[in-house]
Every structure is written in C-alpha cells, then in structure tokens.
Amino acid sequence: MDSKEIRKKFLDFYKKRGHTVIPSASLIPENDSSLLFVNSGMFPLVPYLLGKKHPEGKRLTNSQKCFRSDDIEEVGDMRHTTFFEMLGNWSLGDYFKKDQLNWIFQFFTEELMLDPKRIYVSVHRGNKEKGIKKDTESAEIWKKLFQKKGLEAKDVDFSEKKGMQGGRIFYYDDKKNWWSRAGVPEDMPVGEPGGPDSEVFYDLGEDLKRHENSPWKNKPCHINCDCGRFIEIGNSVFMEFLKTKSGFKKLSQKNVDFGGGLERLAMVCQGETNVFLGDLFLPIIKKIEEISSFKYEEKARSFEIIADHIKAAVFIIGDEKGVSPSNKGQGYFVRRLIRRAVRHGKQLDMFSLSWTKEVAEKVIEVYRDVYPEIEGNSEFVYKTLEKEELAFQKTVEKGLKEFAKLKEKKVIDGERAAFLYQTYGFPIELTEELAKEKGQKVDKKGFYREMEKHKNLSRELSAGVFKSGLADKKNKTVNLHTATHLLLSSLKKVLGESVSQKGSNINTERLRFDFSCEKKPTEKEIKKVEDMVNETIKKGLSVKKEEMTIEDALKSGAVASFKEKYPKNVSVYSIIDEDGSVFSKEVCSGPHVKNTAELGRFSIIKEESSSAGVRRIKAVLKEKDKN
Ligand code: GLY
Numbered sequence: 001m002d003s004k005e006i007r008k009k010f011l012d013f014y015k016k017r018g019h020t021v022i023p024s025a026s027l028i029p030e031n032d033s034s035l036l037f038v039n040s041g042m043f044p045l046v047p048y049l050l051g052k053k054h055p056e057g058k059r060l061t062n063s064q065k066c067f068r069s070d071d072i073e074e075v076g077d078m079r080h081t082t083f084f085e086m087l088g089n090w091s092l093g094d095y096f097k098k099d100q101l102n103w104i105f106q107f108f109t110e111e112l113m114l115d116p117k118r119i120y121v122s123v124h125r126g127n128k129e130k131g132i133k134k135d136t137e138s139a140e141i142w143k144k145l146f147q148k149k150g151l152e153a154k155d156v157d158f159s160e161k162k163g164m165q166g167g168r169i170f171y172y173d174d175k176k177n178w179w180s181r182a183g184v185p186e187d188m189p190v191g192e193p194g195g196p197d198s199e200v201f202y203d204l205g206e207d208l209k210r211h212e213n214s215p216w217k218n219k220p221c222h223i224n225c226d227c228g229r230f231i232e233i234g235n236s237v238f239m240e241f242l243k244t245k246s247g248f249k250k251l252s253q254k255n256v257d258f259g260g261g262l263e264r265l266a267m268v269c270q271g272e273t274n275v276f277l278g279d280l281f282l283p284i285i286k287k288i289e290e291i292s293s294f295k296y297e298e299k300a301r302s303f304e305i306i307a308d309h310i311k312a313a314v315f316i317i318g319d320e321k322g323v324s325p326s327n328k329g330q331g332y333f334v335r336r337l338i339r340r341a342v343r344h345g346k347q348l349d350m351f352s353l354s355w356t357k358e359v360a361e362k363v364i365e366v367y368r369d370v371y372p373e374i375e376g377n378s379e380f381v382y383k384t385l386e387k388e389e390l391a392f393q394k395t396v397e398k399g400l401k402e403f404a405k406l407k408e409k410k411v412i413d414g415e416r417a418a419f420l421y422q423t424y425g426f427p428i429e430l431t432e433e434l435a436k437e438k439g440q441k442v443d444k445k446g447f448y449r450e451m452e453k454h455k456n457l458s459r460e461l462s463a464g465v466f467k468s469g470l471a472d473k474k475n476k477t478v479n480l481h482t483a484t485h486l487l488l489s490s491l492k493k494v495l496g497e498s499v500s501q502k503g504s505n506i507n508t509e510r511l512r513f514d515f516s517c518e519k520k521p522t523e524k525e526i527k528k529v530e531d532m533v534n535e536t537i538k539k540g541l542s543v544k545k546e547e548m549t550i551e552d553a554l555k556s557g558a559v560a561s562f563k564e565k566y567p568k569n570v571s572v573y574s575i576i577d578e579d580g581s582v583f584s585k586e587v588c589s590g591p592h593v594k595n596t597a598e599l600g601r602f603s604i605i606k607e608e609s610s611s612a613g614v615r616r617i618k619a620v621l622k623e624k625d626k627n
Contacts, residue, residue, distance in 0.1 A: 001112065002266070007063050010061070010087045017059070022567050026065075034182075043064075058093060075304055085280075108233070114268065127173065142198075154167045163221060179195065191244075192243050193241065194239060199232050202233050234259070309337040343430060392425055398424060399424025407438065412440055483533065499517055513619070514610045526607050542575075545590065556585070602619060
C-alpha cells in the first residue's frame with residue numbers, strides 16, 4: 001500500500017464518520033509567535049480546542065505538513081525525520097475516548113490491515129498531584145478491542161523497570177503519555193491546552209539486528225524503550241486540560257487530538273523497519289545513490305541526513321510563506337539543514353556542484369500532487385538551495401581543514417567555534433557534531449559569549465528561540481495583529497493596490513510584515529503609511545467580525561492572502577472608516593481587538609528588502625501618547 005493510498009484511506013475513513021477534511025496549514029505559523037514552525041496537526045487548531053467555534057464543525061481531519069527542529073540530531077536512527085506529514089483527526093468537544101480508540105484501532109487493523117498481534121498500546125499512569133486520574137478507562141476500552149480480535153490484552157505497570165510482563169497495555173507517566181505543543185506539563189505556558197494520551201505501537205520484530213551492542217542490550221525491553229523493536233504509529237490525545245497559574249483546570253470541552261506520522265505508517269504497511277525505505281523516502285535515497293559513489297548501505301546515516309534535510313529545506317523554502325536561509329529565526333534552520341546536508345555530501349564524495357538541486361527535484365516529484373506549492377515555487381527553491389550550497393561549498397573544505405588542526409584539543413573553546421562560524425560559516429551545531437565524532441567537546445557558552453561580543457545570533461539563541469519553548473500569549477500580539485491589518489491597507493492605499501502580503505510574523509515585541517513591491521518605497525511613502533495607520537487608530541474605529549463562505553468573502557472584496565488554502569467557511573474582519581468606506585477587510589482567523597483605539601502609537605522601525613520583489617517592515621506599538 002503506497003503512501004497516497006494510506007493518506008486517502010485515512011481521510012475517507014474519517015469523512016465517512018462525519019469529519020470535514022481541512023487543508024494543511026502553512027509550515028510557518030501565522031500570527032503565532034509560540035513556535036517557529038508548525039510541529040503538529042493541532043497547531044493551527046489551538047483556538048478551537050480552547051472553545052472557539054470552528055466554521056467546519058466539531059469533527060475535522062487532515063494531513064498536515066510538520067517540521068520538528070528538535071529532531072534534527074535524531075535523524076539517522078531509522079525512525080525520526082524533521083519534516084513529516086501528520087495524519088490527524090479532531091473532536092472539538094464532540095466524541096471522546098471510546099469512539100476515538102474504536103475508530104483508530106479499526107482503521108489500523110481493517111483499513112491498513114495491520115496484524116493486531118503486533119499492536120501494543122500505552123495509556124497515562126495518572127498523577128494525583130496534578131489531579132490527573134490513572135487512565136483505566138482507556139485501558140478497559142483497549143482490552144475489549146483486542147478481545148474482539150481474539151487477543152487477551154493485559155494491562156501492566158512499571159514496564160520501564162520490569163519489562164513487558166506479558167502485557168499489551170502499558171501505563172506511563174507524563175514524560176511519555178502527556179501531549180501538548182510545548183511537551184510535558186511543566187514546560188507548558190499558562191493558557192496552553194494539553195492532556196494525557198494513548199499511543200499505539202507496532203512491533204517490528206524481536207530480531208532487529210541493531211539491538212546487538214546497543215545500549216539497550218541488557219536492559220528490559222518495553223514499548224517505549226527505543227531499542228528499535230517497537231515504533232509509535234499514532235497518538236490519541238485526550239485534550240481536556242488547560243494550564244493555569246494555579247495548576248490544571250478542565251477545559252470547557254473535552255477534545256480529541258489524534259496524530260499519526262504518515263512516513264512511519266507507510267514504512268509499516270510496506271513491511272520495512274526503517275522510514276527511509278518507505279515510498280516517501282526511497283526515491284530520494286536512490287537519487288542520492290546516483291550522485292554519490294557510495295551505496296546507501298555503506299553510509300546509511302549520511303544518506304538519511306541528506307534525504308531528510310533537503311526534503312525539509314524544500315518544504316520550508318517552497319512553503320506558501322517561503323523562508324530563505326539567514327542567521328536567525330526560521331532562516332537559521334534552513335541554513336543549518338542545507339549546510340549539514342552539504343557537509344554529509346562531502347562524506348559521500350558528492351562534489352558536483354548543485355547536487356542539492358538534483359535531490360530537490362526528486363523531492364518535488366514525490367510530493368507534487370499533494371503539495372502543489374512546492375512545485376509552483378520550484379524555481380525559487382532551486383535558486384535558494386544552489387546559492388546556499390555554493391556559498392558553503394566555497395568555505396567548507398577550508399573550514400574542515402581548520403577543524404582538523406584542533407584534533408589535539410579535548411575542548412574546542414568559544415573563540416575557535418566563533419571563528420569557524422564567522423569565517424567558514426559553520427553553524428555551532430555543525431562544529432558540535434564534528435567534535436562529537438572525534439570525542440571532543442565544544443564550549444557552547446563561550447561561543448555565545450564570543451558572539452555576544454560581535455552581537456549577532458546570540459541574543460536570539462540565549463532567549464531560547466531555538467528551543468521550542470512556547471511564549472506566553474499576551475494582549476500585545478493581538479494588538480499587533482490588528483495593526484498588521486491596518487498596515488496592509490495603508491500600504492495598498494499609499495503604494496498601490498498591487499501590494500500583497502507575502503508573510504507575517506508577530507511576537508510580543510513587534511510585527512514583521514513582508515509584502516510584494518517592485519521598488520523600494522521612499523522614506524516619504526513609509527512615513528505616509530505610518531501616519532495613516534496612526535490616524536486610523538486615533539479615530540477609534542470598531543473592528544467587526546463576520547462568518548461567511550470563502551466565495552462570499554472574496555466577492556465582498558475581502559483580501560485573502562493565501563486563496564487556495566482556506567476552508568469553505570471563514571471569518572472576515574472589517575474596519576469601517578468614519579465616512580462609511582471600508583478601510584480594511586480581510587479573511588482572517590483572528591483574534592483582533594474590538595476597537596482600533598486600543599492599539600497605542602504605531603511606529604515603523606525598519607523597512608528593508610526581504611528578497612527579490614519583496615519588502616519587509618518591522619513595526620512596534622508604543623504606549624498611547626499622553627496628551
Ligand atoms: N498532536 C498529537 C501528536 O503530535 O502526537
């Protein structure tokens with residue numbers, strides 16, 4: 001069964017059970033500063049899990065593009081990838097544990113025809129302190145489901161210490177069986193939803209050779225031990241809790257958030273034990289074999305890193321809100337992915353220039369039917385990859401020679417790591433990886449201190465932007481969001497109607513807005529835009545929200561920045577001027593302020609080029625003028 005069929009079967013299965021298929025959101029979060037990339041199918045649905053009414057109803061399903069930067073270092077273990085597709089289904093205050101577990105088991109065993117004997121599950125052990133009950137309810141549901149397949153399923157506890165004990169249902173604590181965008185309860189910011197979950201594992205077989213000499217050799221095997229035998233193929237999160245200042249509170253509704261990685265399901269359905277041998281990777285691996293003089297088996301890890309990283313880079317650069325390599329934020333990850341791939345390319349004797357493009361062509365071929373945006377943006381993807389590859393190819397060789405000179409050192413000090421970064425473009429993580437291969441350490445703190453001296457990168461790094469920590473949501477982001485709408489309208493009025501949104505990113509400090517514009521706006525024009533936004537704020541115009549179909553929204557003249565990506569029913573936010581004319585009208589999921597008077601003073605702090613034909617504005621809101 002190929003991945004196309006699995007994807008289709010999943011969506012059809014849930015469609016038959018009353019779910020609406022919604023499109024995959026962009027990989028780059030819109031107006032959400034909590035994470036740099038969308039890391040799960042639920043990410044764009046957070047407001048609805050918290051209780052907002054979704055225009056498509058209470059049952060949703062989709063296949064969502066995801067990127068998990070945390071897993072960059074994990075690639076090469078046969079099961080982790082940074083970019084992946086997540087098949088998801090959601091109940092927004094509708095069905096709960098019983099239907100969810102019944103359906104997902106039915107889907108796995110009757111649609112994908114997975115052998116129930118090879119399926120094992122986990123449930124939450126409970127935590128009295130946090131007021132979370134041991135999830136015996138799910139355990140009982142699972143027992144019945146296995147029983148129907150003629151299997152007696154025992155629930156056992158403490159398999160981490162005692163091993164499998166003949167069980168099929170296992171209890172684990174928060175570390176394994178709690179899910180939220182931010183991870184375990186302790187890492188969740190106030191206002192974030194989460195809940196205990198129940199994961200489904202597939203038994204790949206006891207005889208996996210890689211157990212030999214592994215750190216797990218003499219430890220008890222259990223479904224979460226990561227030795228290679230079991231792989232998680234799906235996770236049903238019972239999202240019914242909200243983190244508050246004083247602990248956990250029940251949400252106003254009980255939600256289900258299911259996510260299952262398509263690449264892993266493809267691997268399992270295709271009888272493989274390594275995701276890179278499934279049909280979403282194999283053609284890419286084969287392509288790399290054509291370019292390299294090595295066979296995959298000879299240098300599997302480098303092959304996997306290249307296949308994963310170039311695929312992820314293609315999806316991020318080719319996204320509707322494409323990001324180019326840079327030294328910060330999302331761009332830093334794109335740079336890191338490409339440079340790490342190029343470095344591993346060297347280990348595979350891939351010296352021909354522009355090989356990244358050849359690999360990217362294959363990625364696009366594999367995905368063009370499902371994600372047409374990467375084909376539509378293919379020229380931009382190829383050019384961006386080529387440019388980054390060539391720039392790094394020029395220095396990587398010299399940098400590696402420089403690194404080799406440090407072989408006597410136990411610790412690579414901050415100054416040297418900073419030198420490798422500044423002179424040869426080695427991301428700190430690359431220096432760390434090289435050091436690790438040689439049994440050396442890197443003084444990372446010293447590196448940041450050094451970089452602080454040169455001001456760059458470091459502020460962001462120490463602020464934890466590269467960790468996937470969630471920032472607390474503040475009113476400020478809502479204010480900046482409304483200001484963004486005023487900005488787009490003002491830009492259109494000053495520079496012409498052809499101006500369109502190319503990207504928007506808001507955090508608690510500032511808004512960043514990319515827009516199409518052939519030539520650099522003059523200072524005067526920028527000042528005019530700023531003044532226009534401030535006048536609108538001063539007038540105290542109300543912000544009106546309406547629900548309608550996307551067709552009606554477009555007919556009514558609402559601006560929709562990503563036309564092809566909207567669901568059938570959308571929200572439209574309008575700001576009507578004093579004379580009754582429409583100042584701004586946009587299709588948008590919100591939230592926004594009620595009145596522009598809430599915003600304070602708007603100030604453009606920077607206007608610059610972002611890429612060819614795209615300008616970028618950074619702006620802030622200051623306290624209201626006191627007069
Ligand atoms: N959102 C569920 C998961 O990622 O496992």
